[in-house]
Amino acid sequence: MRLAGGIEAMERFVSALQISSIGVSLGDVHSLAYPMPKRENLIRLSVGCEDVDDLMADYARGIAAAIN
Known part of the structure; x- marks a missing residue:
């Protein structure tokens, strides 16, 4: 997904996630x-x-x- 708003919007999106973890290994059960x-x-x-x-x-x- 691509977010308008630059790196700041991207950081806010990722920081707000409560279920998804930050990770580079794709294809896990999480x-x-x-x-x-x-x-x-x-x-x-x-x-x-x-x-x-x-x-x-x-x-x-x-x-x-x-977006906020």
């Missing part, structure tokens, strides 16, 4: 977020085995933090 500030502020998300509603709420929380 959801991961890997910020890539040098690649046009991309955040690579790897979805694990957590409840889909919990993940949606986690990402919504991150997006809300990024």
Whole structure:
């Protein structure tokens, strides 16, 4: 996902996540977020085995933090 707002928005998004961990190893049973500030502020998300509603709420929380 790419966030408008630069590195600051990306940092707010990742900091607000409560379920997803920051990590570079993708393909785990746990959801991961890997910020890539040098690649046009991309955040690579790897979805694990957590409840889909919990993940949606986690990402919504991150997006809300990024735009505020």
